[in-house]
Amino acid sequence: MSSAPSAPAAAKFGEVIEASVERLTGQCHALYDAPPLGALVRAGDALFTLVDGVSTAALDPGRRVIARGAGLDSESDVYAEHPQLERLLRTDVTLTVVGHRDGGRIFRHLPPSPPRIHTFLYACSSGETAAFMEPADWTAILLSGALPAADDVIAAALRQAAPCFPDPRAFLMSACRLIAAQLPADAARLAAIMRRLPLDEPGV
Amino acid sequence: MTTANGVEPESLESESAARERVGAVVGGSLSRGLDVRLEAAPAVENVKVGTFVTMQGRFNRFFGIVTDLRLDSSDPRAGLAVAFGGAALAEALSGATAYSTASVSPMLTTSAEGEAPQPARSLPPHFAPAHRASPGDVAAVFGGEDERHIWIGSPLDMEETRVCLNLEEFVKRSNGVFGKSGSGKSFLTRILLAGILQRGTAVNLVFDMHSEYGWQGTSESGYAPKGLKQLFGARVSVFTLDPDSSRRRGAATDVDARIGLDEIEPEDVGVLAATLGVTDLGAQACHTLKERWGDGWIAEFLARAPDELAELAEKIGENAATLGALRRRLRVLQRLGFVAERAEGGGVVREIMEHLADNRHVVIEFGRHGDNLTAYLLVANLITRRIHEEYRRRAERALATGGAQPTPLVITIEEAHRFLDPGVASRTIFGTIAREMRKYRVTLLVVDQRPAGIDDEVLSQIGTRIVCQLDNDRDVEAVLSGAPGSRELRGVIARLEAQRQSLMFGHALPMPVVVRTRAYDEDFYAAVGAAGANLSREDLFG
Structure with missing residues (x-):
């Protein structure tokens, strides 16, 4: 672990319910308690993944959710009136595997095998995030993958990781250069990713 | 990042570190020159046409000079993207998608330190690192100052280095x-x-x-x-x-x-024909006059009064008008301050x-x-x-x-x-x-x-x-x-x-x-x- 003692520890939020080498599905222990799109999530001790999708639906696919707010003033009243909803609904996250850890070393490519089902999922601390995200070689997996929203995931991941670095802009620019090197003939795609980054905002 | 470092033999690494690396060979030919992709941002603007560079192969070192520089892009539409993408995009693209290439003419090669450089007939391999030549390289090629070599100047941007001429x-x-x-x-x-x-x-x-x-x-x-x-x-x-x-x-x-008029020969007048306005016939007449009078031919000729020319022309078989013109032209020589009658x-x-x-x-x-x-x-x-x-x-x-x-x-x-x-x-x-x-x-x-x-x-x-x-x-x-x-x-x-x-x-x-x-x-x-x-x-x- 590279996180300093004072840094907040990684927070457990769910566990793996479907697993392959490239993709995982995780379920959150609490409704709506999913990390945001692009967050770095560790599965167990060794696997690094990025949140590429979050969804909330009925636990039982046969039982459709019905509208319950008629006559109530606010959305929170709905949940207060129907406490069972916390049990009938669940929030899932889909994760793209972007690296793993073996001993002390971090590898930004796929692991040899998928994690076991029920492996716990942790939102990485900022120390872990900084250690994994640079260099941004992990972008290769997303850039070459078939994920429709890959560019959004990359941009979201960079945006979230940036505050973990002492010089966020330098981190973003070095990542962009690396992406540019991987897209020699597609400057427009790089431009699209960069438009999603807070590069020209003050303080970045 | 992939760099050409792997190509560099270990023994040369420390020496190469002292030189300024400018880029790596990425293509080209012996006849039209090598393409060196410039890497570091300073190199892109500091490398000039005429800069002396070395390229280190596995077995040979090559010497060349930069003959041209150009800006290349791996995506022809990059310019359009940048137009809408702002400064940060331009910054990310430069060096990766958009880059500078130097054309380097390979001139010489040495296989080992101390060996006299030979004309280059082979090429460094792909990704051979290119460096700005060091003072040692310049000395290896042009020699040091000694009893045969004089220091004539310094290469581009190398004020302290001496180029010597044999x-x-x-x-x-x-x-x-x-x-x-x-x-x-x-x-x-x-x-x-x-x-x-x-x-x-x-x-x-x-x-x-x-x-x-x-x-x-x-x-x-x-x-x-x-x-x-x-x-x-x-x-x-x-x-x-x-x-x-x-x-x-x-x-x-x-x-x-x-200079004595008697030192001037018909050949000298021939060379002056264009500047003096002497015709071909006039130039030929000089030879005839020289045959007739020997070394003192100009003085003798100029001593003749204009009305004697017709008689002279008849005697030596030349045209009187030609002689008249020639006489006027030759008087120009006589009037030069340093020309005397006799040496x-x-x-x-x-x-x-x-x-x-x-x-x-x-x-x-x-x-x-x-x-x-x-x-x-x-x-x-x-x-x-x-x-x-x-x-x-x-x-x-x-x-x-x-x-x-x-x-x-x-x-x-x-x-x-x-x-x-x-x-x-x-x-x-x-x-x-x-x-x-x-x-x-x-x-x-x-x-x-x-x-x-x-x-x-x-x-x-x-x-x-x-x-x-x-x-x-x-x-x-x-x-x-x-x-x-x-x-x-x-x-x-x-x-x-x-x-x-x-x-x-x-x-x-x-x-x-x-x-x-x-x-x-x-x-x-x-x-x-x-x-x-x-x-x-x-x-x-x-």
Whole structure:
């Protein structure tokens, strides 16, 4: 672990319910308690993944959710009136595997095998995030993958990781250069990713 | 990131670290040059046309010069993306999608340290790292300063590094210093002459059209560079054709040179035909007159009254009108201040020859006659032709008897295209000297601003060419004619700075190099430091 003692520890939020080498599905222990799109999530001790999708639906696919707010003033009243909803609904996250850890070393490519089902999922601390995200070689997996929203995931991941670095802009620019090197003939795609980054905002 | 570091042999890594890495070889060919992709941001803007670079292969090191630079992009639409993407996008793309490429002409190669460089006939491998040449590289290629090499300047952006010229090889061929007016030809020529003088590799005979080599000249900045006489004292003899001008300038001269009309031969008039306006028939008539009267033919001819010409014409079978025109033209010669009826003593040529044989270098100052092309052509031709004959005699005698060859002679002429233009090159002695090369140990140092005016055949015999800034495309083409890799060098010449910068290539240099000429100043005077350096007129003559 590279996180300093004072840094907040990684927070457990769910566990793996479907697993392959490239993709995982995780379920959150609490409704709506999913990390945001692009967050770095560790599965167990060794696997690094990025949140590429979050969804909330009925636990039982046969039982459709019905509208319950008629006559109530606010959305929170709905949940207060129907406490069972916390049990009938669940929030899932889909994760793209972007690296793993073996001993002390971090590898930004796929692991040899998928994690076991029920492996716990942790939102990485900022120390872990900084250690994994640079260099941004992990972008290769997303850039070459078939994920429709890959560019959004990359941009979201960079945006979230940036505050973990002492010089966020330098981190973003070095990542962009690396992406540019991987897209020699597609400057427009790089431009699209960069438009999603807070590069020209003050303080970045 | 992938870099070419893997190609670099370990033993060379520490040495390479001291050099400035500019990029890596990514393609190209021997004939049209190598493509070196420039890496670091500083390199992109600091590498210039003419920069001397080395490329390190696994077994050989290659030396080359940058001949062109261009901006490339792996995505043709990158420009459009940047137009809408802002500064950050441009920053991310530069170096990756958008990059600079230098065209490098590979010139030489060495297989091991200390081995003399050979012309490059192979190429460094893909991704061979390219570095800016170190002072050690420059020394390995051009040699250090010693009794044969003179320090002539420094490579581009390497002020502390010395490019040396092998004078012994230099004087074996005719050479040229070209460049437009004010580009520093005279300074370069002074350095070359002083180098030859100091090292004693040859004796100089300088036709000093603008009176700047013997005694101090003037530069555009108002600084008065010292002449050879001031630096080398008695080892230099200054002959003046205009004693008044020399006195006015406070120049120390050794001999007031006068040319006798009886020294002028029909061939001399032939060379002057264009400037004097003598027709072909007139030039032929000169030969007839010479046959009739011998050496004194001009004096005799000019002594005839105009009404005697018809009679004379009949007698020698020439046209009276031709003779009339010729007489008017020849009177121009008679009116030149330095022309006397008869040569005094053995004539000025013999006197010059004596000085040269004594290893004293001769500068012929023209003073006000420097602006008179007729005077310059007449004197330069007349003296050179006789001296060349004398040298030929001596060289042949030495060959026959196995005796010592005469010291090589370097004749410096300015406005060379006047002697060497295609119309007269075959007739003037200078054309002959340039063509026969060093057979008789006489070579030319041609100083000129219009090389396009020089006969191709002569130009192709010029061994070492030193080219300062030239504007005219035809001149650039002319100085490059017959040089290997001339297409690439053209771009280098086009980008020379207006002053003190030159491209040198040819016989005495292992590879072309862009040089910032060393300063011709007190340090130089001290360095050539011959006895008698920095002499004033009083020191020399009391």
